[in-house]
Amino acid sequence: MREISFRDALREAMTDEMRRDERVFLIGEEVAEYDGAYKVSKGMLAQFGPKRVIDTPISESGFAGLGIGAAMMGLRPIVEFMSWSFSLVAADPILNNAPKMLYMSGGQFGCPIVFRGNDGAGGQLGSTHSWCVESLYANVPGLKIIIPSTPYSAKGLLTQAIQDDDPVFCLESERMLALTGDVPEESYTIPIGSADIVRPGSDCTIVSFGRPVHFCLEAAEALAKEGIDCEVIDGRSIKPLDIETFSASVRKTNYCVVVDQSWAFASVGSEVAAELHRLCFDDLDNHVHRVHSDEVPAPYAQNLEQEMLPNARKICEAVRSATYNA
Amino acid sequence: MNQIDPTTESRCETEAVPLPPTEVLLEWLRDMMLIREFEVRSMQAYQNRLAGGFLHVYNGQEAVAVGTIAAVNPDDPVITAYRDHGHALARGMKPEVGMAELFGRIGGCAKGKGGSMHFFDAEHHMYGGHGIVGAQVPLGAGLAFATKYRDEVIDGGASSHVTLCFMGDGAINQGAVHEAMNLAAVLELPVIFIVENNLYAMGTAVERCTAAGSHLIERARGYGMNAACLEGMDVLDVYRGMKPLVDRCRETSRPCWVDMRCYRFKGHSMSDPRKYRTHEEEEQWEDRDPIERLAAWLVDRDLLTGEAFKRLGKEIRSEIRQAVKWAEASPPPGMEELYHDVYAERWGPYTGTSMPEFLQRRRNDQEASGA
């Protein structure tokens, strides 16, 4: 199989779907003439023309709402946020309109829309640009959240998201766009809400989402040398959450660490922990441990930022503690 | 007394636009009277606790919804804010379906899940009914984007639809509205933004909250947009003002903006004591009641008799009474509706989606008549 980058995989998903379905279009800041602020949409303007690859003013609330209006009428917009950090100014349309339209209209108007962009710390961007929005947005019913960690899942999940009849938030990472991996040339989908066991193991389950999955794999290698055999699960979706796969693993290992790059309070991590405590109560030998970003604004200084985010060291410590090996 | 006098504003030349035949004018009268009666009975139902939540009635502004919607095609999308009953009824929503929605019943336009502020009717291209001030305006731009996209990209033709996007004068200070206006202008979207300028943003007079409040069209001109100020208390004026704007918008696929001068006879909502304005002001505006005005215009021209007008009123009262009865008889939504329509897909507790009863019924009727 050929290896391509994460950004190429995202682009393939979009171009495949735009070729397949005329209702699909891409809109956002710098997606057309500039070839994408992060080159995800590189070449798409040339391929599809300005009516389907549309530059917008820096106006997130406006173009997010515009996309929702278009989706109400049955189009399938892909709305790119240069960063999910900028989606906060579009909170009303993406949280109040997109996920509720179907319900409030009594089933008359759905909202088949994809919002996508970079999520999480990009690397010394300071706090306003380093949002991990997953926990914030996962609280809202009516939307779906995908968070790929590999080029393969990026293409499969985004393709599924564009085909999906419900609003889907696709959380990417600036830090992973250049990551390469095996990706089939043909179009394929990965069901939203299906996790992937990326490293089987027997001693402790580590559940994570998005970029931190790679830190978990790093930690698992280090822990293997200590004799702790970790099972690493890439959640891939946050909403719906593949809690069945997580709980099946925890029933086997009896220990679990959840690694979630958002802040701990009322987070994806706390949701996973609560659900595992409910579903695996009689299978747990310790409470579910959690690794999150520290509850501080993301700092600029490199050393502080590294310490603030989940990293392999923190994950190792959590696994040792969870398995009574601290 | 509010000092803004709409008659002194610059106005479009409207006399040149021909009026539709008398039957259509009588339909407009009927539509306005239906809206008025619907709102009167909504208020009564609210006070009888049949309707809950917030209730924002449209009394006094009937000419705006009826006149503007008369100026567009039936498949041109319409979207508005929370004072939405008039637009839905003008668009053709059955009053019992609206009333059932107010009562939170399964027969309502949104199966009782939207309420007064969220009237949707897919069949009549009525895209809501939106509760957050100004939030519907970017959506309206999106509807215009979508019609244009469909016409041009999918159907391979020219843009041939116009979207009517209503908002109150209170909405024009929302950021989203300005973003939408800019987007519509930059992307050349066929949308008409209609500011129903009833002089008060809830209880705050326009000049107290809006810079250059007496010259709202300057805002649109700032975005390079065609703009007009229209008299909103006379349905004929509204229609004749709107028609050329609509035609031009359809032709050029460029946005347009209307400062529609009108007056809200009732308060912002049912709990509004209207302390911010005088009785004299209200009476002065009530003298310009759009229903009386059209009826008088028709009577003057012998197109309507006083007796026929009375009969029409009686007929409409009876129709709305029937609507209230029908709505009362409609059961509350079953508990299964709680998890219905959250996601189109079925998963977890979610049970997919389906059309409300009135749409299914209408589709069945259409199939029956077609066969």
Place this chain on the structure above:
Amino acid sequence: MTIDITMPRLSDTMEKGTVIKWHVGPGDEVTAGDVIADIETDKATMEMQSFDDGILSSIVVDEGVSVDIGTVLAVLAEEGEEVAATPASAGSEPIAAATEPPATDEPHRITPVARRLAEQYGVDVATLRGSGPSGRVIKRDVLAAAKTTDEVRAAVPPSAQRESPPEVTPTPVPVPAASIPATRVDPAPQALAHNDRRAPVTSMRQTIARRLVESKQEIPHYQVSMVFAMDAMMAMRQQLNVELADQGVKLSVNDLLVRACAVAMHRNPLMNASWDEDAIVYHGDVNIGIAVALPEDRGGGLVVPVIHAANTKSLRVISAEARVLSEKARTRGLSIEEMEGATFTISNLGMFGVDAFTAIINPPNSAILAVGASIQKPVVREGELAVGWEMNATLSNDHRVVDGATAARYLATLKELIEHPAAILV
């Protein structure tokens, strides 16, 4: 106003107590200071005094029942008050011995999966010591026990066997031995022959068991023995007892030994010490503990009352104190103060005819003297065969504190004092 009499906190480590005996019954008049019950704590059986005058209205907790500190044991009605038939504390049901057997176990903390596995493999969690935080029983504790139990069960008919523990390693990783407490796995409870009896251990018995196991496991014991000629001491004892009989003085051999040990200690201060991890504590006072066996009807067991500053006390004082303490220990129970602070212990089994034995050190002491009986036997005195009194004593020492030569020197001093006892009189 009725007054609730609650389970008192009678030692610093006490969390629960057992009413061993009620000395009063409902309707009895109680005066402040009266001993109304005997309470067994984790350390000893103690007297419980009343703080108030009144009539005992009711007994809430029966003899033999163990309850938490603060639990209402009985209700006292003040003078002139109706004697209530039921306890004053609302909702407190009388706790009857029949329905509530003495709970002697600490509450077990156990993880959910460990609890489930224990049930699955038939492991009695009460027998496990948890290796998790705060003694929490975790999965590996149960699996280790299940493995042991499984081996024990090898002979059991297949129908009685349960599912075998899994082949997986019971613990994720081998853990450095120092980082987890040793997991003690008890075999399954022994099968009882038809006339055998299983007696639940009292909290005192548990304390004895725990402390002596700790002592024997942690302290590097060694023993040094010596034979003492007792003729001079026996003669002096007899003489003093005759002379001081009208003053109520009745010295025992043990009293003389306490004094002799204390004086010898004073002369060999290196012996009067305790191991304290990073330091050795040398005590100023010589506090001699005397092991006292308790009668079976008080639950049996062993307590160690202490003669404080015995090196500064005369024989007469020592004798009086020892008599009062051992009497109190056997009948009513000792206070905490009366059992605390020993720096050296004497265990004397001479009265049972034992001629020699070794004893386990009573921490934090560094030594204990195991004393046998004084026996008349053929002896060699100044090169001639004679009949003399001899006594064997064995000193157990903590080698971390006391070296062999130190112990030997101490015994030599003791021998000097015993065989020339006038020195202990001053």
